[in-house]
Amino acid sequence: MPPRVKNAAATREAMLAAARQRFLQESYENVGLRDIARDVGVDVALVGRYFGSKEELFKEVLRVGKKADWLDPTVTSVELPAYLASLSTEEDDADRRQHAEGLLIMLRSASSPKAAEIIREALRESVLEPIARLLPGKDPEIRSSLALSVFFGTTVLRTIMAVGPLSGCDTNAMRRSMQRLLDAALTEDTGA
Amino acid sequence: MPPRVKNAAATREAMLAAARQRFLQESYENVGLRDIARDVGVDVALVGRYFGSKEELFKEVLRVGKKADWLDPTVTSVELPAYLASLSTEEDDADRRQHAEGLLIMLRSASSPKAAEIIREALRESVLEPIARLLPGKDPEIRSSLALSVFFGTTVLRTIMAVGPLSGCDTNAMRRSMQRLLDAALTEDTGA
DNA sequence: AGCTCATGTCAACGGCCGTAGACATATCAT
DNA sequence: ATGATATGTCTACGGCCGTTGACATGAGCT
Numbered sequence A, B: 001m002p003p004r005v006k007n008a009a010a011t012r013e014a015m016l017a018a019a020r021q022r023f024l025q026e027s028y029e030n031v032g033l034r035d036i037a038r039d040v041g042v043d044v045a046l047v048g049r050y051f052g053s054k055e056e057l058f059k060e061v062l063r064v065g066k067k068a069d070w071l072d073p074t075v076t077s078v079e080l081p082a083y084l085a086s087l088s089t090e091e092d093d094a095d096r097r098q099h100a101e102g103l104l105i106m107l108r109s110a111s112s113p114k115a116a117e118i119i120r121e122a123l124r125e126s127v128l129e130p131i132a133r134l135l136p137g138k139d140p141e142i143r144s145s146l147a148l149s150v151f152f153g154t155t156v157l158r159t160i161m162a163v164g165p166l167s168g169c170d171t172n173a174m175r176r177s178m179q180r181l182l183d184a185a186l187t188e189d190t191g192a
Numbered sequence C: 001a002g003c004t005c006a007t008g009t010c011a012a013c014g015g016c017c018g019t020a021g022a023c024a025t026a027t028c029a030t
Numbered sequence D: 001a002t003g004a005t006a007t008g009t010c011t012a013c014g015g016c017c018g019t020t021g022a023c024a025t026g027a028g029c030t
Helices: A008-025 A033-040 A045-051 A054-064 A080-089 A094-108 A113-134 A140-160 A171-186 B008-025 B033-040 B045-051 B054-064 B080-089 B094-108 B113-134 B140-160 B171-186
Strands: none
Touching: A008 A033, A008 A045, A008 A054, A008 A094, A033 A045, A045 A054, A054 A094, A054 A113, A080 A094, A080 A140, A080 A171, A094 A113, A094 A140, A113 A140, A140 A171, A140 B140, A140 B171, A171 B140, A171 B171, B008 B033, B008 B045, B008 B054, B008 B094, B033 B045, B045 B054, B054 B094, B054 B113, B080 B094, B080 B140, B080 B171, B094 B113, B094 B140, B113 B140, B140 B171
């Protein structure tokens, strides 16, 4: 038989992929359901049928990146800064790419009221807590938040604002800077 | 004479102030001109008359924070990290507050297509370049960008995403962390 | 007082959005 | 082949948006 023209599971998956690409490039409000539907070559109304609402579609998009769990448990705390630093620069590793993409999506839509709570939850449950669990020493939650803030800060300038000095920066230099920042972020506070 | 009920300059100023407050709390797209007008007790159409368009109003809002120039020229590079660190925590100093507010406005609307270019320009001309000019050593543009990324990163988590560990953090601890991060950001890259 | 012009209001336009329900069509079981 | 059902389309609604031009009203001058 010739390949099915009508296949619910396949179109759902295609819409999810298209949505992910869109949310990767624009914020929650600026992504139109009609854009996503057009990408797949399908009618808008299908979004409603398969995902219920735009918010639920967005939730599902964030769930995609969750499948590859954050950080192999074998990763020790000393490798952690290097891993996080590689998130911005490494392009090949599939898991890393997915993690970095997920974070970028959250960052892009961070100031969209409708998306805010969804993002907060996803961030906590599938990023901050897993990282904090790997950190020895005091205040793991604060330090994992600081580490994440390094990623977000550099990404805002490099990718979202497209500010020259960081976007055009040499990859190795960038990785060294990230590593320095992440070391500082993960350092325990001596209170001095 | 009793204070003028109709005063163009005053209402313009009031609308500018109201707009600034709104853009401080929500992103470019999520701030409606009708909201601003309602805050002032005035009709929407006045926005068009006084500012031309929403984009120009936004431009003007960013110009407000520019009046207090960034960093007294007497500030040496050693005090710079402390100054930047105080941006997030200090509430009293008027200039600092205005600088921090300006940055928050830019951050909030960073992923709004209509606002993006305006922000890029304002950031470069009135933040990145002034700071870079104060930095001795190599790659001042890169290092000033990294310093700014520290502010943006922590602000995203603390203020925009309202993520627990950083929003509820002790002020002194926060300042120490910021200082550590900023030192790392401003350190020259030895290439090692 | 009356004239004039700056100042502010009103109504409406066209456009895009997310959502919903009625409708069409392809696929599969019988 | 025929009916049943999953799959996808079409149309349209109500709502908010930024912007515009015609209109009202206040203030200040003579």
